[in-house]
Amino acid sequence: MTDEGVQQNAPEGAEPLTGGALTRARVLDAAARLLATVGLTRTTTKQIAREAGCSEAALYKHFRDKEEIFVRVLRERAPRLADAVAELPGRAGEGAVREHLEALVRVAVPFYRRSFPMAGSLLASPELLAAHRGKLGDAGPHQVGVHLAEYLAAEQRLGRVPAALDPHAAALLLIGACFHRAFLEVFYADEAPPGVLLPPTTEEFATETVRVLLDGLAPRA
Structure with missing residues (x-):
């Protein structure tokens, strides 16, 4: 470069x-x-x-x-997922919950997509993985779910998220969806069969995934 x-x-x-x-x-x-x-x-x-x-x-x-x-490289050259999610709990009550979550998805998918090729070799080497894990300390990948759950719980206390929603389960569902979407994009590159990447764009994926998460799958009365 x-x-x-x-x-x-x-x-x-x-x-x-x-x-x-x-x-x-x-x-x-x-x-x-x-x-x-x-x-x-x-x-x-x-x-x-x-x-x-x-x-x-x-x-x-x-x-x-x-x-x-x-x-x-992960911290400085990949989209800043850790920074984006760490800011969320302090923004509870501001703006719209849906908009905050959609913005997070738009950061998370590119982050995981870029991380997969680099992390593959790391996960294949127990020695390197152990060394990497030791250097991270408490700042491991679980913190993404932790911060997101803290944000959802804070919004729940403000009455802006349904009381019946489990913040930790919801956080894992959203992060897991982003992770899987990124995996499919990396796995298929530009050769994904029709209907594999739905919704087709990251923007549409963010909108629809957050809608399903917040509205649920049950039919409304």
Whole structure:
């Protein structure tokens, strides 16, 4: 990737990256490309450095090992699912519940879609998975469901979510739907048989999935 492409990953309004910050960004971009195409197990720091246009020694000035690069790629180069869901409990009572959940789906599906190719190799290696899990500590993938359930429970206390709804079950249903949708998109790439990806677009998927979650499947009187 060119330096211009690297700059596009910087937050809007931020100063152009230079020096060590630019090298770090180029390493993350290179690692994201290799992890998605080659896989974690087969990707080496030497390959990442070559792809980034820097020396392996320069790479190690910013990252301890390949696993740390993997974690940083997920946190900084994938859609910010953790940030989006962590903000939800504090927004209870604001706007419409349906809109908040639809916005979350629009972040979650791309996040899981981009994560699958990179995570495949990690899940296939018990040693790497254990090391990765140890580095995450309490910030594991379960936190997405935890924060979403906290948000739904807060809206429930405000009377904006049905009292009969189980916040934890509802959170898992929504996250699970996003996960499965992303899996199908990755599995079939651009060759999905007709009728497999329904609703056909992520936007329609978000709208319909949240509608079913909030309205339920039972016929109304």
